[in-house]
Amino acid sequence: MGSDDKCAICSEKIELRYSPMEEWSIEGSICGKCYSKKLSDHYPGEHARVNKQLD
Ligand SMILES: [Zn+2]
Structure with a gap:
Protein backbone atom coordinates (compact mmCIF):
# COMPACT_ATOMS: atom_id res chain seq x y z
CA MET A 1 0.00 0.00 0.00
CA GLY A 2 1.11 3.53 -0.61
CA SER A 3 4.82 4.00 -0.84
CA ASP A 4 5.88 0.41 -0.99
CA ASP A 5 4.53 -0.29 -4.42
CA LYS A 6 7.89 0.84 -5.71
CA CYS A 7 11.02 -1.23 -5.68
CA ALA A 8 13.50 -0.06 -3.03
CA ILE A 9 16.35 -0.73 -5.43
CA CYS A 10 15.30 0.28 -8.93
CA SER A 11 12.26 2.42 -8.00
CA GLU A 12 10.11 0.78 -10.59
CA LYS A 13 6.58 -0.20 -9.88
CA ILE A 14 6.39 -3.61 -8.28
CA GLU A 15 4.05 -6.07 -9.88
CA LEU A 16 5.13 -8.99 -7.80
CA ARG A 17 6.42 -7.97 -4.41
CA TYR A 18 9.36 -9.59 -2.71
CA SER A 19 10.66 -9.10 0.78
CA PRO A 20 14.41 -8.60 0.89
CA MET A 21 16.44 -10.70 3.27
CA LEU A 54 2.60 -12.31 -1.91
CA ASP A 55 0.75 -10.23 0.57
ZN1 LIG B 1 13.67 -3.52 -8.65
Whole structure:
Protein backbone atom coordinates (compact mmCIF):
# COMPACT_ATOMS: atom_id res chain seq x y z
CA MET A 1 0.00 0.00 0.00
CA GLY A 2 1.11 3.53 -0.61
CA SER A 3 4.82 4.00 -0.84
CA ASP A 4 5.88 0.41 -0.99
CA ASP A 5 4.53 -0.29 -4.42
CA LYS A 6 7.89 0.84 -5.71
CA CYS A 7 11.02 -1.23 -5.68
CA ALA A 8 13.50 -0.06 -3.03
CA ILE A 9 16.35 -0.73 -5.43
CA CYS A 10 15.30 0.28 -8.93
CA SER A 11 12.26 2.42 -8.00
CA GLU A 12 10.11 0.78 -10.59
CA LYS A 13 6.58 -0.20 -9.88
CA ILE A 14 6.39 -3.61 -8.28
CA GLU A 15 4.05 -6.07 -9.88
CA LEU A 16 5.13 -8.99 -7.80
CA ARG A 17 6.42 -7.97 -4.41
CA TYR A 18 9.36 -9.59 -2.71
CA SER A 19 10.66 -9.10 0.78
CA PRO A 20 14.41 -8.60 0.89
CA MET A 21 16.44 -10.70 3.27
CA GLU A 22 17.44 -8.98 6.50
CA GLU A 23 21.13 -9.25 5.76
CA TRP A 24 20.68 -7.23 2.59
CA SER A 25 19.86 -4.14 4.68
CA ILE A 26 17.13 -3.02 2.35
CA GLU A 27 14.13 -1.07 3.54
CA GLY A 28 10.85 -1.81 1.89
CA SER A 29 9.92 -4.20 -0.83
CA ILE A 30 11.71 -5.07 -4.01
CA CYS A 31 10.74 -6.37 -7.41
CA GLY A 32 11.40 -9.85 -8.66
CA LYS A 33 14.16 -8.71 -10.94
CA CYS A 34 16.13 -7.08 -8.14
CA TYR A 35 15.40 -9.97 -5.84
CA SER A 36 16.92 -12.41 -8.28
CA LYS A 37 19.88 -10.13 -8.80
CA LYS A 38 20.45 -9.76 -5.07
CA LEU A 39 20.25 -13.48 -4.62
CA SER A 40 22.94 -14.09 -7.18
CA ASP A 41 25.02 -11.23 -5.76
CA HIS A 42 24.87 -12.59 -2.25
CA TYR A 43 24.89 -16.26 -2.97
CA PRO A 44 27.01 -16.70 -6.07
CA GLY A 45 27.13 -20.18 -7.40
CA GLU A 46 24.19 -21.27 -5.35
CA HIS A 47 20.93 -22.01 -6.92
CA ALA A 48 18.77 -20.33 -4.38
CA ARG A 49 15.14 -20.84 -4.90
CA VAL A 50 13.09 -17.75 -5.31
CA ASN A 51 10.11 -17.72 -3.04
CA LYS A 52 7.25 -15.71 -4.24
CA GLN A 53 6.00 -13.68 -1.35
CA LEU A 54 2.60 -12.31 -1.91
CA ASP A 55 0.75 -10.23 0.57
ZN1 LIG B 1 13.67 -3.52 -8.65
